[in-house]
Amino acid sequence: MTSLCVVYGAGGHGKVIAEILAACGQKVECFIDDKVSGTEVISLPVYPAAEWLFSHPDGRVALGIGDNVARERAAVRAQQAGCAILTVVHPAAVIARSARIKEGAAIMPGAVLNPDCEIGEGAIINTGAIVEHDVRIGRFAHLSPKSAAGGGAQIGAYAHIGMGASVLPLKRIGARCVIGGGSVVISDIPEHQTAYGIPAKVHSS
Known part of the structure; x- marks a missing residue:
């Protein structure tokens, strides 16, 4: 028997993840989200996360949270439940055939992943984003729509x-920027900086 598939997080990003799963022919049973449990989102029920995870240790969980740190917390919580x-x-x-995509990404x-790029665990490559050859995307990072x-x-x-936003070839963006x-x-x-503008300059840390 195939284990149940759910989306962890019932906000905007979670809705997009649910639609992608549907486009892949995967049935989504529900969302799990403590903040809006007891409601419906895009015609799917929303259940409390802890309760669902405890009762479905063989479940399959897609990460539907846009915030990077909260997405990692959700992944750890689901993995700890089995x-x-x-x-x-x-x-x-x-x-590309040589692109590497790690678990939970x-x-x-419309996203493009070119040869020998690597997408880290839990990372998001959003709509129409471009990851060129040999790029490394860290764990739980997020490239927003149309970024490159x-x-x-x-x-x-x-x-x-x-x-x-665009990051020019060979440039490095530190962790949590x-x-x-x-x-x-x-x-x-x-790392730990906020930068913006053309060209981007650091404005806070």
């Missing part, structure tokens, strides 16, 4: 690259 974490890839994504429609990482760039763990939407990164950004 559940498997799903990797979610939309059929309309363009993925989400690849949205040029060849050989490195995006640190938990970093957030805003919508439409936030790059503002529409920015152009032309130099390395140290």
Whole structure:
């Protein structure tokens, strides 16, 4: 018997993940989310996360939380309950044969993953984002819609690259950085920084 499939997180990102699973022919039973349990989201029931995980230790869980740190917490909680974490890839994504995608990552429609790139555990490559050849995306990082990482760039763990932002080839974005939407990164950004603008400059830490 096939174990049940759920989406952890019933917000906007969770709805997108549920639709991708449906596009892949996967039946989603419900959402699990403590904040909105007892409601319905896109015609699916929402149950308390702890209760569902405890009663379904063989369940399969897709991560539907956009916040990087909260997404990791959800993954750990599901794994501790014995559940498997799903990797979610939309059929309309363009993925090179040599691209490597680690457990729990989400690849949205129109995303492009070029040769020898690596997508870390739990990372999000959002709608239309481009990951060029040899790029490294850290665990639980997020490339927002229409953002791009040029060849050989490195995006640190938990970093957030805003919508439409570009990271030039070979540049490094440190762990837990936030790059503002529409920015152009032309130099390395140290970890724990917020940078934005054209060219992107550090404005806070």
